[in-house]
Amino acid sequence: MNEDKDIRKSRILIAGVVIAALILVIKLFNLQIVDEEYKISAENNAYKYAMLYPVRGAIFDRNKELLVGNKNSYDLLVTPMEVSEFDTVSLCRIFDLDKDEVVEKFAQYKKDRRKIGFQSLTFLKHISAEQYGVYAEQAYRFPGFSIVSKTSREYMLNAGANLWGYVTEVSPEFLKEHPEYKMGDYVGATGLEKAYEEHLRGEKGYNIYLRDVHNKVRSSFANGAYDKKAVAGENLITTIDAHLQQYGETLMQNKVGSAIAIEPSTGEILAIVSSPGIDIDKLANIGKYYREIVNDPYKPMFNRAVMSAYPPGSVFKLVNGLIALQDGVIVPETRFPCSMGYHYAAGKKLGCHAHPSPLDFRSAIMMSCNAYFCYAFKAILENRQYGRNISNSFNHWRAMVESFGFGHKLGSDIPAELGGNLPKTSTYDKIHGKNRWNATSIISLSIGQGEIGTTPLHLANLAAIMANRGYFYTPHLIKYAQALNDSITIDERRFAQRHYTLVDTTWFPVAVEGMYRAVNSPPGAGGTARRAAVEGLDICGKTGTAQNPHGKDNSVFICFAPKDNPRIAVAVYLENAGFGGTWAAPLASLMVEKYLKGEVERKDLERDILEANLIVNVPVKRR
Amino acid sequence: MNTGYYHNKKHSPDWVLLLAYLFLVVFGWFNIYSSAIEPDSPVIFDISQKYGMQFIWLCTSLVLGILILYIINPNTYEAIAPVLYVFILLLLIAVIFVGRDVNGSRSWFEIGPVKFQPAELSKISTSLLLAYTMSKFNFHLDNMKDAATIACIILIPMATIVLEKETGSALVYAGFIFMLFRQGLSGWFLSFGFLMIFLFVLTMVSSPLVAIVCAFGIHLLIVGLASRNLSIAFLVNVLICILLAVIRPLSEWIMNMGSTATDAIASVDIDMNTRALEAESNILEKQDLVFGVLKPEVLAILLIVPAFVWLYLNCIRKRLHFIKYLAISLVSSIIIIFSVNFIFENVLQAHQRARIENLLGITEDLHGIGYNVFQSKIAIGSGGWIGKGFLNGTQTKFNFVPEQSTDFIFCTVGEEWGFLGSLFLVAVYMTLIIRLIILAERQNSKFAMIYGYCVACCLFMHVFINMGMTMGLLPVIGIPLPFLSYGGSSMWSFTILLAIFVKLDMENKRKMYY
Known part of the structure; x- marks a missing residue:
């Protein structure tokens, strides 16, 4: 058992x-x-793929001036497994290194040798061309080291840093979502570099080599039949005028706000400045300054020109005035009285400044009379045509305003463009209760205050509408993109559509006349923007002074020039700078002068603006 | 017994073992040559290279083998077993203090140019002492004192080797349980051991709850079998399987429905993102309420525990003897399951944790911990049916596979000799081990028989663990492949281990037919 x-x-x-x-x-x-996976991997080990990196597309201005190019830089790679004894001292001499540092690095490699395996690691970044030259002669003395050439961005002009954005090495998180990229690749992280990444990046190529059993690279595989050439990225031709952009940025230094210039006849953006911005030198070396930029209380990465929603202030009177003319509730000759303001209820008044009274439409624009546009706005909203129903008349007004581009994204190609905001009837129903509000409850809208938010781009577009006497082209930044073989990949005609407002074009010359007089009337006549006048340029403009709940008023100005066949429309918005006529108007006029004349003759004014430090008025929330 | 067969060969060593041995050492030497070949010194006898050194180890091993087979009196082994055991144990302890630190473990003596690992020799001395102790008159495994002695003989060198941080080598000693099984240890112990390993892995890859359900399920089947209620036990288990297999996907599907609904909300308007998030968290909360309490595992436990208790009480009523062991087994299963986390976090070292996590696919890190195994699998996998041919492997050259001539030598075999070559190698090893078992059974001396089983156990553990590791079946445990891996210590000690048994077998035949 x-x-x-x-x-x-x-x-x-x-x-x-x-x-x-x-x-x-x-x-x-x-x-x-059975399993194929391991056979494929074995081939990866036996074939050696040498990556060929493409040249990133360049960025040009409207006159084909190079703005963002590339420069070659070299990285020193090391494959620790292949390194045999070498002269540490000479290596240190060539690259100006500390010997202990090198020894320490190799100690670390030895410690991680299993993890590293046969991989190559970056030993030194950004080697100078001279160092590369010296090294190349002696390369045979350093087995296991190799040089890889990469291109990095080079900025030709100190301007537009926020526009271009920066390029950075891909992060592991990014790789997870974009498997088509590989470790060590570069990708546009912000601005145009990001928005046009697919056009700019080009296509990587590779050479295939065969490795023999001794791991020596033996020959090109199949005589290079399967190799792939790198394809350079496409060039971007922007609508920017490099010199105007640079001038605008210089004028805007030490100020918080935006300045935008548009060519009215095409909608092409000539300059778009958001201040404070990033310095171009910091952009080239973003890794070093990233923390500083992010922690800057003025948020230099924030593109105010298309993202900030500001009250437009008095420049919005143009819109309300035109709507009133279109609706027939006023005619250009209609006069309204103004006794230092508009009295809309017992003891309640929307103030105005001292000027002759009563005024007609043109003079009201010229002198920016608050009371006039309060009457006009009230007349629009109390128009019998809409049956005394505030909702109907408000919606009518709103549709008219929307046709000027306000309250939504204009659909430009500027990355991160926002739409601002335009109140709806529901907004006021919520504040006052349904049908418990009327024209006087929302009277601040008449002068561009209250629940309305517009971006500086909206205002520049308004300037273009005024210049065109009633229509606009969608503002845009990119003229076209061009591949190396000259084929056009982004069409210039994509923004060729005219957008008319709901106001008849016949009414615009009247408003333009007011704008002309605001700038060009003789001293003492009461024009609000006399500081913007330039002899011979016929600038037409409208000032605005928008209340800012945080500190001093914002200074606003829109203009275009010349009066007939305008070539440039400008909007300037300065936070906490005071009257529109004081700062924004002269600043805008300088840009107009620079663009139309090529040279600025009003040197004193230019100096005043350059030296003005308005940033000190801006309250900053510090962490 | 088969008389006459050995008649003319009474003094010759067993030819199956001998042939297998010679094949393995020579084959190993060639593979080391292939994996470590330096283009500058391609001569296989060049002793500045590993293959030259391996040739020396091979020759000296043959000399050692001849010494054991023809010179040394086989009766010596029985006599010196205790002394040898103590001596080697002292070496094992000494090496902790004076040994050289190799990759974090202190298990190598270094005397001038000679290095050796006492842990390798300890397998021989432990096997000898086990054979010596268990072959003594009046030894019974059932006797608590004897059982304790055996446990000490095995566990003391094992613990010492763990202290040397050579956990892999210590694991080999667990193989002696198979020998003990043959010598009277209940099969339930063996089953219990496997159950514990299974539950450990199950807890790691799924969840403690699933492991508990599984432990109950297995014990339920046993109780069912014992109390002749197998059908009920079977039925309950089937129910549980359905519960786990159907309800979980169902609940996940419902959860997905919930989140797609919120996705839809989110896509309507970006401004409503926050609202969508709120809605989502609301839905998740509700799901937590429903499925948190009514997890399928919890339901399963609610079902299986009463069934088990009922059948168990049934068994007690029938006064079944073994029922208390079953309870012990179940309780220790549950303790194991709940201590998996503790063992994993506190007993195992970081690299061991990483290796296990990598094996079980919990973490994937092809350039770190997973690198060895991944490259090793590539090498083996690239071999295909017949391999790339001798010296033509590309993967096992130049350190794609680290440690390729020692612990990962099987990669070279797999790559250059393909599936057929590897199959043949596995067959040779299994022939060797099965032959050892058959011969052990034929021994008249209990000493020789037990020793034979010990040798078989050691070889089996090494072969299975090593090959399993290179193929990614087991976590990376750094122990050599017997006779193939590069190294003097392991070559010598495996040769001695095997040769002693071959000699004992020769002696057995001599006594039978002389």
Whole structure:
């Protein structure tokens, strides 16, 4: 009995050995015969792919002046497994290194050798061309080291840093979502670099080499039949005028706000400045300054020109005035009285400044009379045509305003453009209760205050509408993109559609006349923007002074020039700078002068603006 | 017994073992040559290279083998077993203090140019002492004192080797349980051991709850079998399987429905993002309420525990003897399951944790911990049916696979000799081990028989663990492949281990037919 049991046990053990052997064999069969994954990987080990990096597309201005180009830089790579003894001292001499540092690095490599395996690591970044030259002669003395050439961005002009954005090495998180990129690739992180990444990046190529059993690279595989050339990225031709952009940025230094210039006849953006911005030198070396930029209380990465929603202030009177003319509730000759303001209820007044009274439409624009546009706005909203129903008349007004581009994104190609906001009837129903509000409850809208938010781009577009006497082209930044073989990949005609406002074009010359007089009327006549006048340029403009709940008023100005066949429309918005006529108007006029004349003759004014430090007025929330 | 068969060969060593041995050492030497070949010194006898050194180890091993087979009196082993054991144990302890630090473990003596690892020799001395102790008259495994002695003989060198941080080598000693099984240890112990390993892995890859359900399920089947209620136990288990297999996907599907609904909200308007988030968290909360309490695992436990208790009480009523062991087994299963986390975090070292996590696919890190195994699998996998041929492997050259001539030598075999070559190698090893078992069974001396089983156990553990590791079946455990891996210590000690048994077997035949 016991003997039987023993024999049975020995048989169980033998069976166990056989089962274990079967498990191994099944796994072997799976690995060697069934599973394809490991065969493919083995080929990866045997073929050596040498990546060829494409040249990133360049960025040009409207006159084909190069703004963002590329420069070659070299990285020194090391494959620790292939390194044999070498002269540390000469290596240090060539690259100006500390010997201990090198020794320490290699100690670390030795520690991580299993993790590193046969990979190459970056030993030094951004080697100068001279160092590269010296090294290349002696390269044979340093087995295991190699040089890889990469291109990095080079900025030709100190302007537009916020526009271009920066390029950075891909992060592991990014790689997870974009498997088409590989570790060590570069990608546009902000601005145009990001928005046009697909056009700019080009296509990577590779050379395939065969590795023999001694891991020596033996030959090109199939004489390069399967190699792939790198394809350079496409060039972007922007609508920017490089010199106007640079001038605008210089004028805007030490101020918080935006300045935008548009060519009215095409909608092409000539300059778009958001201040404070990033310095171009910091952009080239973003890794070093990133923390500083992010922690800057003025948020230099924030593109105020298309993202900030500001009250437009008095420039919005143009819109309300035109709507009133269109609706027929006033005619250009209609006069309204103004006694230092508009009295809309017992003891309640929307103030105005001292000027002759009563005024007609043109003079009201010229002198920016608050009361006039309060009357006009009230007349629009109480128009009998809409049956004394505030909702109907408000919606009518709103549709008119929307046709000027306000309250939504203009659909430009500027990255991160926002739409501002335009109140709806529901907004006021919520504040006052349904149908418990009327024109006087929302009277601040008449002068561009209250629940309305517009971006500086909206205002520049309004300037273009005024210049065109009633229509606009969608503002845009990119003229076209061009591949190396000259084929056009982004069409210039994509923004060729004219957008008319709902106000008849016949009414615009009247408003333009007011704008002309605001700038060009003789001293003492009451024009609000006389500081913007330039002889011979016929600038037409409208000032605005928008209340800012945080500190001093915002200074606003829109203008275009010349009066006939305008070539440039400008909007300037300065936070906490005071009257529109004081700062924004002269600043805008300088840009107009620079663009139309090529040279600024009003040197004193230019100096005043350059030296003005308005940033000190801006309250900053510090963490 | 098969008389006459051995008649003319009474003094010759067993030819199956001998052939297998010679094949393995020579094959190993060639593979080391292939994996470590330096283009500058391609001569296989060049002793500045690993293959030259391996040739020396091979020759000296043959000399050692001849010494054991023809010179040394086989009766010596029984006599010196205790002394040898103590001596080697002292070496094992000494090496902790004076040994050389190799990759974090202190298990190598270095005397001038000679290095050796006492842990390798300890397998021989432990096997000898086990054979010596268990072959003594009046030894019974059932006797608590004897059982304790055996446990000490095995566990003391094992613990010492763990202290040397050579956990892999210590694991080999667990293989002696198979020998003990043959010598009278209940099969339930073996099953219990496998159950514990299974539950450990199950807890790691799924969840403690699933492991508990599984432990109950297995014990339920046993109780069912014992109390002749197998059908009920079976039925309950099937129910549980359905519960786990169907309800979980169902609940996940419902959850997905919930989140697609909120996605839809989110896509309507970006401004409503916050609202969508709120809605989502609301839905998740509700789901937590429903599925948190009514997890399928919890339902399963609610179902299986009463069934088990009922059948168990049934068994007690029938006064079944073994029922208390079952309870012990179940309780220790549950303790194991709940201590998995503790063992994993506190007992295992960081690299061991990482290796296990990598094996179980919990973490994937092809350039770190997973690198060895991944490259090793590539090498083996690239072999295909017949391999790339001797010296033509590309993967096992130049350190794609680290440690390729020692612990990962099987990669070279897999790559250059393919599936057929590897199959043959596995067959040779299994023949060797099964032959050892068969011969051990034929021994008249209990000493020789037990020793034979010990040798078989050691070889089996090494072969299975090593090959399993290179193929990614087991976590990376750095132990050599017997007779193939590069290294003097392991070559010598495996040769001695095997040769002693071959000699004992020769002696057995001599006594039978002389």
